[in-house]
Amino acid sequence: MYWEPDKECMSRDELEQLQIERLESTLNRVYMNVPFYRKKFDEIKIDIDEIRSLDDLRRLPFTTKNDLRENYPYRLFAVPLREVVRIHASSGTTGMSTVVGYTKNDIKTWSNLAARVLTAGGVTKDDVVQIAFAYGLFTGGFGLHYGAERIGASVIPISSGNTQKQIKIMQDFKTTALVCTPSYALLIADTLREMGVNVNSLSLKYGLFGAEPWSEGMRNEIQEKLKIIATDNYGLSEVMGPGVAGECIERNGLHINEDHFLVEVINPETLEPVPVGETGELVITTLTKEAFPVIRFRTRDLTRLISEPCRCGRKFIRMMRVMGRTDDMLIIKGVNVFPSQIEAVLFDIEGTEPHYQIIVDRKGHLDEVTVLVEVSETIFFDEMKKQNELIETIKQMLATELGISVEVKLVEKKTIERTEGKAKRVIDRRKF
Amino acid sequence: MIKIKNLETGYGKLKVLRRISMHVNPGEIVTIIGANGAGKTTLLNTISGIVRTRAGEIIFDRQNIAKFPPEKIVLMGCSLVPEGRQVFPTMTVKENLLLGAHVLYLKKRKGLIKEELERIYTIFPILEDRRHQMAGTLSGGEQQMLAIGRALMSKPKLIMMDEPSMGLAPLIVKEIFNIIRKLREDGNTVLLVEQNAKAALKIADRGYVFETGRIVLEGTSDDMLTNKDVQRAYLGRDLDAEAKL
Numbered sequence: 001m002y003w004e005p006d007k008e009c010m011s012r013d014e015l016e017q018l019q020i021e022r023l024e025s026t027l028n029r030v031y032m033n034v035p036f037y038r039k040k041f042d043e044i045k046i047d048i049d050e051i052r053s054l055d056d057l058r059r060l061p062f063t064t065k066n067d068l069r070e071n072y073p074y075r076l077f078a079v080p081l082r083e084v085v086r087i088h089a090s091s092g093t094t095g096m097s098t099v100v101g102y103t104k105n106d107i108k109t110w111s112n113l114a115a116r117v118l119t120a121g122g123v124t125k126d127d128v129v130q131i132a133f134a135y136g137l138f139t140g141g142f143g144l145h146y147g148a149e150r151i152g153a154s155v156i157p158i159s160s161g162n163t164q165k166q167i168k169i170m171q172d173f174k175t176t177a178l179v180c181t182p183s184y185a186l187l188i189a190d191t192l193r194e195m196g197v198n199v200n201s202l203s204l205k206y207g208l209f210g211a212e213p214w215s216e217g218m219r220n221e222i223q224e225k226l227k228i229i230a231t232d233n234y235g236l237s238e239v240m241g242p243g244v245a246g247e248c249i250e251r252n253g254l255h256i257n258e259d260h261f262l263v264e265v266i267n268p269e270t271l272e273p274v275p276v277g278e279t280g281e282l283v284i285t286t287l288t289k290e291a292f293p294v295i296r297f298r299t300r301d302l303t304r305l306i307s308e309p310c311r312c313g314r315k316f317i318r319m320m321r322v323m324g325r326t327d328d329m330l331i332i333k334g335v336n337v338f339p340s341q342i343e344a345v346l347f348d349i350e351g352t353e354p355h356y357q358i359i360v361d362r363k364g365h366l367d368e369v370t371v372l373v374e375v376s377e378t379i380f381f382d383e384m385k386k387q388n389e390l391i392e393t394i395k396q397m398l399a400t401e402l403g404i405s406v407e408v409k410l411v412e413k414k415t416i417e418r419t420e421g422k423a424k425r426v427i428d429r430r431k432f
Numbered sequence: 433m434i435k436i437k438n439l440e441t442g443y444g445k446l447k448v449l450r451r452i453s454m455h456v457n458p459g460e461i462v463t464i465i466g467a468n469g470a471g472k473t474t475l476l477n478t479i480s481g482i483v484r485t486r487a488g489e490i491i492f493d494r495q496n497i498a499k500f501p502p503e504k505i506v507l508m509g510c511s512l513v514p515e516g517r518q519v520f521p522t523m524t525v526k527e528n529l530l531l532g533a534h535v536l537y538l539k540k541r542k543g544l545i546k547e548e549l550e551r552i553y554t555i556f557p558i559l560e561d562r563r564h565q566m567a568g569t570l571s572g573g574e575q576q577m578l579a580i581g582r583a584l585m586s587k588p589k590l591i592m593m594d595e596p597s598m599g600l601a602p603l604i605v606k607e608i609f610n611i612i613r614k615l616r617e618d619g620n621t622v623l624l625v626e627q628n629a630k631a632a633l634k635i636a637d638r639g640y641v642f643e644t645g646r647i648v649l650e651g652t653s654d655d656m657l658t659n660k661d662v663q664r665a666y667l668g669r670d671l672d673a674e675a676k677l
Contacts, residue, residue, distance in 0.1 A: 017435055017437070017453070018455075020437065021453045021650055022650060024451060024647060025640075025647045025649055025650050028646045028647065029648055032648065049451045052437075053438075103660070105651075108655070108658075
């Protein structure tokens with residue numbers, strides 16, 4: 001199922017022409033209308049008329065989250081405020097929020113792209129979509145809300161929180177598609193079990209999850225517990241919000257809406273492009289945004305591109321699920337460690353629950369990492385020996401994966417705090 | 433149909449097109465809007481081979497025609513309806529139309545000419561009525577129809593029109609635009625340059641906005657009609673008021 005087959009399945013040749021046209025007009029507009037970009041381009045003496053191919057894009061400077069903050073709130077807008085019909089701010093997982101605006105056309109485009117993502121994930125006009133993303137300044141709720149309405153689905157704008165009520169509504173309103181963060185989906189699944197609700201009595205078929213990194217193991221867990229097809233989708237408010245990329249039901253990487261976003265993957269340290277297929281930081285240039293275009297925005301999200309064609313028939317390039325952020329990457333004993341790596345290991349181990357926390361501390365000059373892992377209740381009733389065996393297994397597998405040794409502590413079920421939004425996985429107590 | 437990449441052209445020291453990339457798909461009406469001097473006519477003249485390309489590519493029918501002479505470009509199926517109609521005033525309507533068919537002579541498809549003439553007369557019955565009249569005696573609207581008819585006589589794959597509404601009364605403009613819309617329904621592909629942005633966007637599938645030799649906006653006609661910049665600059669400020677009428 002496609003939302004816009006003529007776009008989603010367009011040939012690379014057609015796509016490249018469209019991209020270059022849109023890139024050129026975007027550059028012309030930002031140069032005319034946004035003093036920040038004009039100054040930046042003039043400073044490095046780059047004539048935007050010389051940008052004539054997608055490769056030439058590399059000659060332009062990056063835009064960072066910091067640039068956005070420094071131009072708080074409106075100075076990066078490319079249209080006067082009277083043409084802006086909506087204002088959002090980034091969810092501020094890290095640091096202070098940044099402000100973005102949308103024109104009437106931007107909202108139209110956004111709805112349309114969110115509709116593509118939802119359609120790819122299985123949603124049709126016959127679905128009842130429960131949106132358990134926070135509404136408000138965060139783009140997650142509204143983006144997918146408008147997309148689902150565009151498709152013609154019945155939208156329940158319940159927002160996040162109040163899990164028992166979520167479940168009641170899910171039962172009574174016969175929700176068929178759930179939209180939220182993956183960690184919240186797991187919390188819903190656990191709450192279902194506690195409340196003694198049989199998952200087979202629900203009408204759920206699809207789950208569209210995003211806004212935080214998750215693993216394949218977590219997907220399997222969600223799919224199993226909620227009996228749904230769970231797809232990953234990606235977006236960020238600085239670029240637009242959800243709708244930048246999304247998985248199709250093949251569940252094998254997220255199709256990037258390349259007719260609206262130009263992507264590059266760079267090495268976050270050297271800032272040089274990495275070959276297709278290698279992991280690096282995702283950099284996005286918007287091609288159609290009117291109010292808030294961004295040129296080479298460094299997302300801080302780590303992923304890799306998949307150029308092989310997908311079985312679904314879409315021609316857009318895919319990105320692998322985001323494996324972490326350059327800014328939640330932990331450098332422990334000089335080694336780069338991502339929480340997602342630890343998560344992936346834990347999912348492969350029998351007897352552990354998909355809830356964990358990583359505590360980083362420094363004793364003297366040495367980093368120490370402790371991973372708290374929830375285990376199924378049964379293990380605690382068993383003898384110590386079994387617990388020690390489990391700890392050893394986890395330690396060994398983590399050491400193999402990460403290349404450093406970590407401490408592992410088993411904790412009882414439910415001792416790690418559950419969240420309704422983005423999960424807090426890392427506690428870094430080191431003082432630098 | 434036609435794909436233009438980083439086209440650059442000018443007259444002497446003057447750069448007129450600085451870096452133009454655009455395309456027209458088969459069966460589409462694509463319009464180019466923009467103020468005087470933005471480079472719209474220059475673009476059509478460059479595609480036609482009348483103005484030389486300085487840099488960039490014009491891919492028509494899978495060939496780069498950027499350095500081709502005008503006659504070859506017409507022969508390949510790319511016809512221009514020039515600004516100000518440019519009919520031959522002292523020749524009859526029929527003679528003007530036959531001149532447009534010279535491509536068919538060259539292609540040794542003379543047999544088609546009669547058929548084409550009939551087709552043009554069905555689209556523009558007024559031209560059949562006036563076929564023996566001198567073209568110079570026609571009204572502005574009729575001359576415009578003749579100019580379009582003349583371009584169609586070569587059975588072009590792409591018809592480019594430069595300001596077809598210029599200097600015409602509103603009712604006639606409406607008629608001309610209806611004809612363009614009909615041409616698309618018959619499977620023609622049209623690249624339309626217009627000052628009358630609102631009328632053009634209403635019949636076009638997509639549009640490009642030119643500003644001093646650059647494209648500053650592209651998109652579907654619907655998106656352009658709701659874009660405030662386009663509204664202010666090219667559609668007049670009464671758009672919202674007009675919409676209510």
